[in-house]
Amino acid sequence: MLPSVSTLQQIGLAVLLLATLAWAFGLVRTVRRDRRAPQPPGAVAAPRLLKAVPRQVVPPSESVELTAAEREAFAGLVRELTRGH
DSSP, rough: TTTSHHHHHHHHHHHHHHHHHHHHHHHHHHHHHHHOOOOOOTTTOOOOOOOSOOOOOOOOGGGGOOOHHHHHHHHHHHHHHHTTT
């Protein structure tokens, strides 16, 4: 025990240390759980879906059929935006 520190301060320090260790343990578990498996160079990883956002369903009255050129342009845009990830 430290002679210049009160017992209440020592208890507070112990609680703070335990809270810090619990936070660090939880952070390490979260990072390890969300880590992806290593991919070979040049391999395209499947996109990860967000767990918290539900899929949106569009009523037929609000959907529009795209032409083949529009679909290809959209696919090119998606490839360009996801290239760095």
